[in-house]
Amino acid sequence: MNSKLKNKDNNYINIANTAIILAGGKSSRMGFDKQFLEINNNRLIDSLVKKLKNEFEEIIVVTNKTEQYVEKDYKIISDEIKDCGPLGGIHVGLKNSSSKYTYFIACDMPNINLDYIKFMKSKIEKLELDACITKSKNGKIEPFNGFYSKKVIDVIEKQVLEKKLAISYLIDNVNAVYIDEKDAKYYNDSLNMFINLNTQKELETYTENLKKLRKGEFDD
Numbered sequence: 001m002n003s004k005l006k007n008k009d010n011n012y013i014n015i016a017n018t019a020i021i022l023a024g025g026k027s028s029r030m031g032f033d034k035q036f037l038e039i040n041n042n043r044l045i046d047s048l049v050k051k052l053k054n055e056f057e058e059i060i061v062v063t064n065k066t067e068q069y070v071e072k073d074y075k076i077i078s079d080e081i082k083d084c085g086p087l088g089g090i091h092v093g094l095k096n097s098s099s100k101y102t103y104f105i106a107c108d109m110p111n112i113n114l115d116y117i118k119f120m121k122s123k124i125e126k127l128e129l130d131a132c133i134t135k136s137k138n139g140k141i142e143p144f145n146g147f148y149s150k151k152v153i154d155v156i157e158k159q160v161l162e163k164k165l166a167i168s169y170l171i172d173n174v175n176a177v178y179i180d181e182k183d184a185k186y187y188n189d190s191l192n193m194f195i196n197l198n199t200q201k202e203l204e205t206y207t208e209n210l211k212k213l214r215k216g217e218f219d220d
Helices: 044-052 086-096 114-126 152-161 167-172 181-187 200-214
Strands: 018-022 058-062 075-077 101-106 131-135 141-149 176-180
Touching: 018 044, 018 086, 044 058, 044 101, 058 086, 075 086, 086 101, 086 141, 086 152, 086 167, 101 114, 114 131, 114 141, 114 176, 114 181, 131 181, 141 167, 152 167, 176 181
Parallel strands: 018 058, 018 101, 058 075, 131 176
Antiparallel strands: 101 141, 131 141
């Protein structure tokens, strides 16, 4: 779905052609800033951008270290509302997006599934919604690897004023469409498209499994 709108009255020109990588966070468990994660000597965030370009026309990175991104062919922005965690990244990302619906992923999520993204886009095309995210069978919400509408900007600003900074609170208070785990598994049976690399151990395990996968020692 690469449709474009004819006017900019609502401050967007595309339906869902923008992807945003959130590169903030304290990274306390990893021991270093996760936006500089490398896998096989390649910076993970650059690999994410490269893959997302296969599906999105506009790529934006939200970071608190804009000076570390020079001569990049994607847009670099930083939070307008400080110290409110990923909610601030969603807020400024939506304000800068040229799309009605914007895809969000975190910089420590190494597995992008383009077929699943296309599936979510097909949902967005048919429904008027504020968010499209995945819910597991135990009720857990996956706030990233999902889409948010520009309509939630005002909701976030009100939420921040009330000092309610949890993304779960945002999702509970907007018109969200939930994709069931069984539908997500059709595209990614292991659901590893939702994993985060939070610790050195998780990074080591992921790297080792990636090597095994490339050698054909096991299937994803």
